Amino acid sequence: MSAATATSRIPHRLKLNLQAIVGRAYPRIVGANREPSWIFFEAILPLLGIAAYVFIYKALGDRALFGVTDPAEIARIRGTTNSLIATVVLGGTMVAFWLNVLWSMASQLYWEKEIGNLQLYMMAPMSRMALLGGMAIGGMFMTSVRAITTLVVGVVVFSITLQVSNPLLLLGVFFVTLIALYGMGMMLASLYLLWGREAFNLSALLEEPIFFSSGFYFPVGGFAKFGTIGGAMLAFATAIPATLGLDAMRQIIVPGGPVLPIPVPWSQDAFLTADVEFGILIVLAVVFLFLARQTLAYLEMLARREGRLTSRHQ
Amino acid sequence: MSNAARKHWRSFKWAAWLGWEMDSNWTEPWLFMVYSVIKPIAGAFILVLMYNVFTLIGQFRDPDLFSYIYIGNAFFIFVGNTLFGTFQVIQSDREWYQTLRYTYISPISYYTYIVGRAASKVAVGALAVLITLVFGVFALGVQFHMPLDHIPMFFAALALGLFCLISIGICLAGVSFMTAKHTHGLAEGIPGVFYVFCGVLFPLTALPGWAQSVGRGIPLTYWFDLTRRLILPPSSIDSGLGFFNDNEILVLLLASSLIFFLLSLGIFKLGEYMARKAGKIDMTTSY
Numbered sequence: 216m217s218a219a220t221a222t223s224r225i226p227h228r229l230k231l232n233l234q235a236i237v238g239r240a241y242p243r244i245v246g247a248n249r250e251p252s253w254i255f256f257e258a259i260l261p262l263l264g265i266a267a268y269v270f271i272y273k274a275l276g277d278r279a280l281f282g283v284t285d286p287a288e289i290a291r292i293r294g295t296t297n298s299l300i301a302t303v304v305l306g307g308t309m310v311a312f313w314l315n316v317l318w319s320m321a322s323q324l325y326w327e328k329e330i331g332n333l334q335l336y337m338m339a340p341m342s343r344m345a346l347l348g349g350m351a352i353g354g355m356f357m358t359s360v361r362a363i364t365t366l367v368v369g370v371v372v373f374s375i376t377l378q379v380s381n382p383l384l385l386l387g388v389f390f391v392t393l394i395a396l397y398g399m400g401m402m403l404a405s406l407y408l409l410w411g412r413e414a415f416n417l418s419a420l421l422e423e424p425i426f427f428s429s430g431f432y433f434p435v436g437g438f439a440k441f442g443t444i445g446g447a448m449l450a451f452a453t454a455i456p457a458t459l460g461l462d463a464m465r466q467i468i469v470p471g472g473p474v475l476p477i478p479v480p481w482s483q484d485a486f487l488t489a490d491v492e493f494g495i496l497i498v499l500a501v502v503f504l505f506l507a508r509q510t511l512a513y514l515e516m517l518a519r520r521e522g523r524l525t526s527r528h529q
Numbered sequence: 530m531s532n533a534a535r536k537h538w539r540s541f542k543w544a545a546w547l548g549w550e551m552d553s554n555w556t557e558p559w560l561f562m563v564y565s566v567i568k569p570i571a572g573a574f575i576l577v578l579m580y581n582v583f584t585l586i587g588q589f590r591d592p593d594l595f596s597y598i599y600i601g602n603a604f605f606i607f608v609g610n611t612l613f614g615t616f617q618v619i620q621s622d623r624e625w626y627q628t629l630r631y632t633y634i635s636p637i638s639y640y641t642y643i644v645g646r647a648a649s650k651v652a653v654g655a656l657a658v659l660i661t662l663v664f665g666v667f668a669l670g671v672q673f674h675m676p677l678d679h680i681p682m683f684f685a686a687l688a689l690g691l692f693c694l695i696s697i698g699i700c701l702a703g704v705s706f707m708t709a710k711h712t713h714g715l716a717e718g719i720p721g722v723f724y725v726f727c728g729v730l731f732p733l734t735a736l737p738g739w740a741q742s743v744g745r746g747i748p749l750t751y752w753f754d755l756t757r758r759l760i761l762p763p764s765s766i767d768s769g770l771g772f773f774n775d776n777e778i779l780v781l782l783l784a785s786s787l788i789f790f791l792l793s794l795g796i797f798k799l800g801e802y803m804a805r806k807a808g809k810i811d812m813t814t815s816y
Contacts, residue, residue, distance in 0.1 A: 260718020267724035274731035279589040295587045413555055423571040432575055437582040
């Protein structure tokens, strides 16, 4: 095939892959709308779990206020409690995306294999990345509903105060975090392609431990107060996009300055600002998308060679 | 043992074996044990960090409340495991393994089969609770205090609490017959109801009045309160149930557990009937 012919095929391939993205995103959006019960199960019910974490901080705040009469001290305790509750609400919005990455991205190729769709995808003349991209976009739509619900309920019901100091940076951090997270999901999806039921169990295992290490319900900089182990945990956590994304978003919208931000180890009192975290997140997004492409190609080849591409219930 | 009882026991036994194999045979036993305790331990660590962050920023320590939170969270492992172990059976058999139709037409009680399938998760949950408690007492200074005369009541409350949880799980299984693949929403959301309203992590008095009333209508509230009374030293925390003594709480737990058991029979039958009528008994909703 000549170079001119290959170039002339680019618009066709681009169109085909865009169609694949739309085609894979479509059933997630339309399927969701055909079963509106998901809004109750996936968006409303999970709010209760987040509310429990909010009430822990409320209970601690109430106990701390017991017997305090100094107005300045009362204001300080209330300010601390509000910041921590805002931290939980923001973490709760990102929980939705992390769960979607785990269960609807990373595990998806495994499920597709189980129900017999994977072989059809493999025969279709499209890029696997387009397939995963379509899953990601469809998943983001469904998950955004839950995330927005969490944020609105958090602000309205728990009366938290938020101040957006830099809206553009906030939007940038949010979307780059999502791209990095879903890129990570695409990479995991290719790993799961090779595994059997371990995939399901690994996804289950990546819930609470990641909620913990990424600081979904508390400022992640708190780890730095726990010596070497805390520092190591913090270093590990920064490789997960949700950690930096959450910390940056909290710095931008939780009033009263950053609450326990991620410290810089080589400089006392310095911490990772939202700008720096935004830069690191861009790098993470590029790295994860690149790794996803590489691992997908390699593991698909491996799965084909070992005959595990269509094997079910293993 | 009557024929009916023997039949139910056999269904339970083989379903429990199947559940155990499905849960554990994907890996080596030691890795399965590690896997089974990492999740709950990480869950406990979230609370430890939340408490420590508050003490750091708020300059306030409250060991009584910390023990209250920690014990509640440890026993909550039973809630997540037992509920998920029961209602996910419908969706895993129906959607993932697509074996529900075969099990359903076999000559067994499907209700008993689900209870059996949940048994392995309850057993794994018990191990995780034990490890979490031991870790809390020895590594985090949780104030454990259980006199010998509290032990019989503790185990009676535990048995009733688990009985009640399985009944609630079966109610949800009945609902699952009619819903799409919402296992994760249910797994996250229903325990969330109990997390908030049952005073698991904070005293009922931290909730608004209407929410406290909701909490007093749920049997698990009494289970958690009684468990704390039996294994923690007396504290200054007002749990919102101080006007009941231990025996009264145990009676309330017994009565509400029986009510939920009867409800589970009705809801399960209704869900089953409606799913068969709507042709949804073996539907797949994979999008």
